[in-house]
Structure formats: C-alpha cells, structure tokens
Amino acid sequence: MTALPDTAKTYLVGGAVRDALLGLPPGDRDFVVVGATARQMLDAGYRQVGRDFPVFLHPDTGEEHALARTERKSGRGYTGFVVHADPSVTLEDDLRRRDFTINAIAQAQDGTLADPFGGARDIEARVLRHVGDAFVEDPLRVLRAARFMARLAPLGFRVAPETLALMREMAGSGELAELVPERVWQELAKALRCASPAAFLRTLREADALRAVLPEVDALYGVPQRADYHPEVDTGIHCELVCDMAARLAPGDDLIGYAALCHDLGKALTPADVLPRHLMHEMRGVAPAIAMSQRLKVPNEHRELAVIASREHLNVHRIAELKPATVHELIARCDGFRKPARIDQLATVCEADARGRAGLADTDYPQANTLRRLHAAAMAVRGDAIAAQGITGPAFGEALRKARLAAIATAKAGNLDTDQSG
Numbered sequence: 001m002t003a004l005p006d007t008a009k010t011y012l013v014g015g016a017v018r019d020a021l022l023g024l025p026p027g028d029r030d031f032v033v034v035g036a037t038a039r040q041m042l043d044a045g046y047r048q049v050g051r052d053f054p055v056f057l058h059p060d061t062g063e064e065h066a067l068a069r070t071e072r073k074s075g076r077g078y079t080g081f082v083v084h085a086d087p088s089v090t091l092e093d094d095l096r097r098r099d100f101t102i103n104a105i106a107q108a109q110d111g112t113l114a115d116p117f118g119g120a121r122d123i124e125a126r127v128l129r130h131v132g133d134a135f136v137e138d139p140l141r142v143l144r145a146a147r148f149m150a151r152l153a154p155l156g157f158r159v160a161p162e163t164l165a166l167m168r169e170m171a172g173s174g175e176l177a178e179l180v181p182e183r184v185w186q187e188l189a190k191a192l193r194c195a196s197p198a199a200f201l202r203t204l205r206e207a208d209a210l211r212a213v214l215p216e217v218d219a220l221y222g223v224p225q226r227a228d229y230h231p232e233v234d235t236g237i238h239c240e241l242v243c244d245m246a247a248r249l250a251p252g253d254d255l256i257g258y259a260a261l262c263h264d265l266g267k268a269l270t271p272a273d274v275l276p277r278h279l280m281h282e283m284r285g286v287a288p289a290i291a292m293s294q295r296l297k298v299p300n301e302h303r304e305l306a307v308i309a310s311r312e313h314l315n316v317h318r319i320a321e322l323k324p325a326t327v328h329e330l331i332a333r334c335d336g337f338r339k340p341a342r343i344d345q346l347a348t349v350c351e352a353d354a355r356g357r358a359g360l361a362d363t364d365y366p367q368a369n370t371l372r373r374l375h376a377a378a379m380a381v382r383g384d385a386i387a388a389q390g391i392t393g394p395a396f397g398e399a400l401r402k403a404r405l406a407a408i409a410t411a412k413a414g415n416l417d418t419d420q421s422g
Helices: 015-022 038-043 091-096 119-125 133-137 140-155 161-173 181-192 197-206 235-249 254-262 265-269 286-296 300-317 324-333 341-355 366-379 383-387 393-412
Strands: 009-013 030-034 055-057 064-067 070-073 081-084
Touching: 009 015, 009 091, 015 119, 030 091, 038 064, 070 091, 133 161, 140 161, 140 181, 140 197, 181 197, 181 235, 181 254, 181 286, 197 235, 235 254, 235 341, 254 286, 254 300, 254 341, 265 286, 286 300, 300 324, 300 341, 300 366, 324 366, 324 393, 341 366, 366 393, 383 393
Parallel strands: 030 064
Antiparallel strands: 009 030, 055 064, 070 081
C-alpha cells in the first residue's frame, strides 16, 4: 500500500463545513480529493464504493472520499448526467457542480476555507442561493431546496429570489414528473424529520411545485374552515401548523410527521356548498391518504398510521363523549391491542392537530393522555388469567373483550375534558 502522491490534496466539503459555520452539531464528514486517479486511491488502500462516479472509503476512518469531478447534463430527469473525474479537475470545478453556495465550501487540512461562490457570506446573511445556472439541470434540487428550508428556516434562512425564480422555471418545465417516487419520499421524509416541515411545503408552493409533488396537500390551500375552531381558517395553513407541531412533539419522527401531513386531506374533497363545515372529512381523507402513500411508495407503517389518523382524529378529540365500547372499537380498528405503539402515535398526531391552530399552540390537550390511559387499562387485562378459568375458543375472545370494556369503563370514570378541534 502506497501513500497518495504529493500532488493530491484532500479537502473537507459539504455539510460538515456548512454546519460548522452555522454552529450546528457535526454530522458525517465527506471529503474531495483533487489531483489523484482512481488507481492511486486504490493503491493507497482506499476501497471504491461508487458505481456512477469514483467514491472511496478511507482505509482507517471509513469516511467517504470522492475524486473531484464535473457533471454534464445528457438527458431529462436527475439521472441524465455524464460524470468526468481525473486529476485535471480543480477544486473550484468540483464545487461549481454543487447545488447551493452554502454547500460549495471546502476546508483544507490546515483549516483554511476555499469558498469561490460566497457560501460563507450567504451563511452569514442566511440566504439559500444556487451556485450557478447548472442548478436547473437537476429537478431533484427543487425538493432539496425545500428540504433545506425545513431545516434552516428556523435559523432565519430565506431562498434567494433568483433561486426561487429558477425553481419556478423548473416546475414549469414539467421535469418534476421525472422524479421517481422513492426520491420524492426520501426528501419528504428528511423534511418531516426537520424542525419546520411547514417550510418545506411553503417553499414548494412558492416555487409552484407543490401541486406536482404533493397534489393532495396542495389542494388544501384556499379551502376555508370554521374560524371558531380554526382561527387560521385556511386548511393549507392548518396543515403547515400541524406538521410543525408534530415536529415539536416528536422531533425527528417522520412517521408521526407523515400522519400529521395526511390527517386532513379529506377537507379538500368537502362539497363547496357545505363549506366552511367539513362533515365526514375524516372518512373522505382515507382515499387520498392511501393514494398519496401508494404513489410515493411510503413504508407500510407510514401509510397505515396516516389512514388511522385521518379516520380517527375526531374520535380522539371527542374521547370524553365516547362509551367504553366505542373506545374499545377505536383501539381495535387501529390494531392497538397487537400493535400498542400505534395508540401512542395516534395520540401524538391528534395533539398536533389540536395545537396546530393559530394562537393555540400552547393549549392543553388532555385527550392524548386520556386515550393512552384507557388503552393502558385495556392492555393490563391478562388473557392468561381468563384462560386459567378454562375459557377457550370464541368464548375466550368475548370474555377478553368484556374484561377490557370493564377496565376501560373503570379508567374512564372521572372528569375527562374534550375539544372538538377537527
């Protein structure tokens, strides 16, 4: 094994440099190597892992080291690129192909920064700006911009006007239709794990891209709700508030976030003549939640919780009014006896719904803990105690149900609050 030649220079690049300048906790570290060949990397003990372009793992640290490269558009979509990597590619050439100036900063081994596109200045000004005109060649960058805003908007970032104009141009070209569902879901899931998923939705909408990516969500904007329940009135704004509240209640949890995103999709289907009321919106929302989940190929548990949240959130809001048998049926419909985590997740989504309303973010929502307490009481009923009485077959199931109903009724006794937030 030989060392890399003296002409080869290694730089820390991308998110690690950006986050250090932002004062954020460090994540994965990526490096670019200028002035080396793939053969020299292999001879130095690096292990190649990239298929489309040369990426290597360091023999000691396992960190990714990519050869400096350029990219040239060769077709539609985000996969139509020709990659060129050889020792003649400069550091600036490599940084120029990157998406945003804040991601196009390199740090040499002595700590000095190479920042040919003013990324550090944009970090200080809190601006998300594209590096160059090649930005329009990759439609995935529209979603990446929105996803970065989900993370950076709470820090005061805004999208540069010229970048937003390019994003609108890209949305208008129809190339967003070329994005495969898995990549859309990947960016959405990352956004839902950020502090402000609402910024993801707002950014896409400002770029005229939300209708192409998440049409079921885009359809919520402009749909009115009753102001006495929803001071924000606009259902799309409510969706934003609920998503941000879900991120606050369950940080980094894209399962909770996705169910929150989907919980009110049925309001876009309310007949115009009954607005601003939304009778049966919880049931109308099941079909679009399933359709969006299938199109994006989201994980099964995400689809299932999204459907449950749409169907059941009004029942949870009214849990104080529900009879023990109705509570038992709710838990059973959610498969909450076999998958108890679902009830806690549903309670969290419903709390996000209730508190995701203008001016009501800090209100109490006792229904969440009521649901958890009633569920825990039912779960405490032991089937083996019933079996010990010699009860088997269909009679066992009925005895178990009756015992759970009694436990729910006992736990339900007392003063339970209610809030029909819708």
